[in-house]
Amino acid sequence: DIQMTQSPSTLSASVGDRVTITCRASQSINTWLAWYQHKPGKAPKLLIYKASSLERGVPSRFSGSGSGTEFSLTISSLQPDDFATYYCQQYNSQSRAFGQGTKVEIK
Amino acid sequence: EVQLVESGGGLVQPGRSLRLSCAASGFIFDNYAMHWVRQAPGKGLEWVSGISWNGGSAGYADSVRGRFTISRDNAKNSLFLQMDSLTAEDTALYYCARGGSSSYFYYIDNWGQGSLVTVSS
Numbered sequence: 001d002i003q004m005t006q007s008p009s010t011l012s013a014s015v016g017d018r019v020t021i022t023c024r025a026s027q028s029i030n031t032w033l034a035w036y037q038h039k040p041g042k043a044p045k046l047l048i049y050k051a052s053s054l055e056r057g058v059p060s061r062f063s064g065s066g067s068g069t070e071f072s073l074t075i076s077s078l079q080p081d082d083f084a085t086y087y088c089q090q091y092n093s094q095s096r097a098f099g100q101g102t103k104v105e106i107k
Numbered sequence: 108e109v110q111l112v113e114s115g116g117g118l119v120q121p122g123r124s125l126r127l128s129c130a131a132s133g134f135i136f137d138n139y140a141m142h143w144v145r146q147a148p149g150k151g152l153e154w155v156s157g158i159s160w161n162g163g164s165a166g167y168a169d170s171v172r173g174r175f176t177i178s179r180d181n182a183k184n185s186l187f188l189q190m191d192s193l194t195a196e197d198t199a200l201y202y203c204a205r206g207g208s209s210s211y212f213y214y215i216d217n218w219g220q221g222s223l224v225t226v227s228s
Contacts, residue, residue, distance in 0.1 A: 001169065034214035036152075043202065043218035044144075044152065055216070087152050091214050094166040096142070101151040 002026050002090055006099035012107040017078045021102045023071040023088035032092035035064055035073045038101075039084045047086075048073065078104070109133045111203045111219035118225045121194055127222055129186040129203030137161070137181035140206030142215055143188050145199035145224075155201070156188065160209035170196070193226045200224075 003026040013019050023033065031051035038044040046055045048064035051071055061076045075082055083106055088099040115127040127143070142157040156177040158165040165177050176189040186203055200221040207216040 032212070032214075036215075038152065043220055045218075046214065046216050049207065049214045049216075085151075089152075089154070089214070091212055095168060096154040096157060096166070098144075098152045098154060 001095045002029060002093050002097055004088055004090055004097045004099040006086075006088060006102050008102060009100065010103045010105060012105045013078050014107045015078055015080060017107075019075045019078055019104065021073045021086055021088075021104075023066075023073070023099050025069045025071075025090055028068045029090045029092035031067045032090055033064075033066070033071050034089050034091065035062075036087045036089065037082075037084045038087060044087070075104075109205065109217040111205065111217060113201060113203045113219045113222035116201065116222035116224045118227060119193055120228050121226055123193055124189070124191045125193060125224060127188040127190065127201055127203075127224070129219060131184045131186065131203075131205070134205070136179075136184040138209055140209060140211045140213060141177075141179060141186045142204045142206060143177060143186075144202045144204050144215070144218075145197075146202070146221075147196075147199040150199075153199075157206065157211055158186070159211040164211045166211065190224070193224075195226050198224060198226045 005024045033051045035048040036044040052064045085103045110132045112130045143155040158177045174192045203219040204215040205217040207213040
């Protein structure tokens with residue numbers, strides 16, 4: 001099964017900061033990767049699909065990049081609403097593993 | 108508006124069974140693959156199972172394969188998860204989620220609010 005590893009596990013940042021989260025796949029998944037934002041008590045929200053395509057309605061400060069085994073999610077200027085946990089997920093194989101999550105905290 | 112409403116969760120003893128349901132509305136249900144994803148207390152998201160639009164293809168996480176069965180009733184716009192031989196490690200909030208297309212191999216684009224399953228004696 002394909003394993004997904006995110007880093008860092010926790011990220012402390014301030015409003016206005018540029019932040020980048022990394023996701024690594026244990027084998028190539030082409031660009032079959034999605035990113036989700038999850039806040040406590042709420043349903044997760046799709047941000048990015050196919051590694052770099054922005055879901056409709058998601059602010060343009062979010063961007064994704066990468067292919068093969070290395071991927072990243074960047075928030076160009078962190079806003080108060082962005083403090084949450086972020087997950088990557090591969091959809092290349094039968095088993096659809098998530099990364100372990102990256103919690104973005106207020107510095 | 109896409110709506111996914113889970114039901115059937117609750118407290119169950121180890122070794123027993125439970126069946127989750129998900130009522131879908133706001134879209135043409137049999138045009139989309141569907142999934143179950145769970146989050147144990149204090150843990151991250153874990154994909155549990157997925158099923159193609161017509162039920163012809165399904166997949167399971169290693170942690171539930173052989174114990175859980177996913178199914179759907181397109182006539183009733185409903186998704187199900189039959190959970191047998193439950194253990195404490197299955198305690199989690201279970202989300203019903205829609206795939207972005209009819210194909211099983213696609214990202215998830217909508218989620219329900221979740222149904223809590225607690226396995227304890």
